[in-house]
Amino acid sequence: MTADGQTRYAKELRDIPRKPLPVLDIAPALTGDPEAITDLSREWRTVWETIGFACIVNHGVSSDLTRGMTEASKRFHDLPLETKMSIAVTRDQKGFIPARYGVTTHSKFHDSKKFDTVECLVVASDYPEDDANVIAGKQFYGPMPWLPEDVLPGFRATAEEYMATITALGKSLLPVWALALGLEAHYFDDKFDPAYTYFRMAKYPPVPVLDEGDMGLAAHTDSGFMTFLPPADIEGLQVLETDGNWFWPELPDGSLIVNMGQFLERWSNERFRATPHRVVPQTGTDRYSLACFVNPDFATVGECLPTCTGRDNPPKYPTQTYWDFFNWYMTNTFTHYGKVKADGNNEASV
Numbered sequence: 001m002t003a004d005g006q007t008r009y010a011k012e013l014r015d016i017p018r019k020p021l022p023v024l025d026i027a028p029a030l031t032g033d034p035e036a037i038t039d040l041s042r043e044w045r046t047v048w049e050t051i052g053f054a055c056i057v058n059h060g061v062s063s064d065l066t067r068g069m070t071e072a073s074k075r076f077h078d079l080p081l082e083t084k085m086s087i088a089v090t091r092d093q094k095g096f097i098p099a100r101y102g103v104t105t106h107s108k109f110h111d112s113k114k115f116d117t118v119e120c121l122v123v124a125s126d127y128p129e130d131d132a133n134v135i136a137g138k139q140f141y142g143p144m145p146w147l148p149e150d151v152l153p154g155f156r157a158t159a160e161e162y163m164a165t166i167t168a169l170g171k172s173l174l175p176v177w178a179l180a181l182g183l184e185a186h187y188f189d190d191k192f193d194p195a196y197t198y199f200r201m202a203k204y205p206p207v208p209v210l211d212e213g214d215m216g217l218a219a220h221t222d223s224g225f226m227t228f229l230p231p232a233d234i235e236g237l238q239v240l241e242t243d244g245n246w247f248w249p250e251l252p253d254g255s256l257i258v259n260m261g262q263f264l265e266r267w268s269n270e271r272f273r274a275t276p277h278r279v280v281p282q283t284g285t286d287r288y289s290l291a292c293f294v295n296p297d298f299a300t301v302g303e304c305l306p307t308c309t310g311r312d313n314p315p316k317y318p319t320q321t322y323w324d325f326f327n328w329y330m331t332n333t334f335t336h337y338g339k340v341k342a343d344g345n346n347e348a349s350v
Helices: 005-014 034-050 063-077 080-087 155-170 172-180 262-267 323-332
Strands: 018-020 023-025 053-057 095-097 119-124 196-204 215-219 225-230 236-239 246-250 256-260 277-279 287-295
Touching: 023 034, 034 172, 063 119, 063 155, 063 196, 119 155, 155 172, 155 196, 155 225, 155 287, 196 236, 262 323
Parallel strands: 018 246, 023 053
Antiparallel strands: 053 256, 095 119, 119 196, 196 287, 215 277, 225 256, 225 287, 236 246, 236 277
16 A cells, blocks of 8 residues: 555544543442432433443442553563463463454455454353363353463452453343333343353554554454443544444543443344444554453343334344354454464464
């Protein structure tokens, strides 16, 4: 690409509007007060029938925990590539994924097939050794490959505390999601027993000169039910408005970004919107983010919700378990899919 083309592409990516996301105070609902939950569910419904992204405040996740998790993530990413590759991603989609190993081939929101520049460590729910799926060796039920404690002291404990905190927050909001969809308040409770949580600690290295199609993380929608993301210290996230235009979201200090994924969009028969988003790489500094996805149990069956279909609105998607959908999504996102080379070669292969 010519220098003029590089400049044009970068300008197109970065010279876009800024606008605030809806900001929802969830503190009253977290007390368990039925009236407060109902009130929040009305605002919740409006968000996911429209923009599909929001910021929540007074959510109970301490700034100390978020700060500690961010610093722990930076410590991990500062390790030599060889050390990180010692826990390369497994067939269970747990472990380290180097830069340029992912491309969202199923996305409707971009044409580029260039590999994303992001690298990340994925930590996901572990299951008891006597779980039938663990014993059977079923994919995604295998154990997390942690680094030894002496290599990264305190890292595992911080990551597990952060995941547990975000998972508990997500489950506490299930009545809000249910009421927003016109269901009884506890409709989703047993479907998250246990929840499957997928935690992605990402590092976006700088890209001084952007060639056409270069992206930290290409335009996509998330896979599951709900996503929680503290605002990063360095901007990069962009959101696709319903009119088809991208914007930089304005994010209040201390908030958590919330969005939803394709499984819930399908479950709700597209009543609720899984909103496309992307990450534009910075030119001169690393960017770190903590995306935590709180999802139903793998065995949960996503059959069109009764409040989201009718005579003139038939189900748009087949009935399938979350395991089946997650398997499809990951197969079409990561070229390695559990086959990253342990020799540290971070050039993607097709």
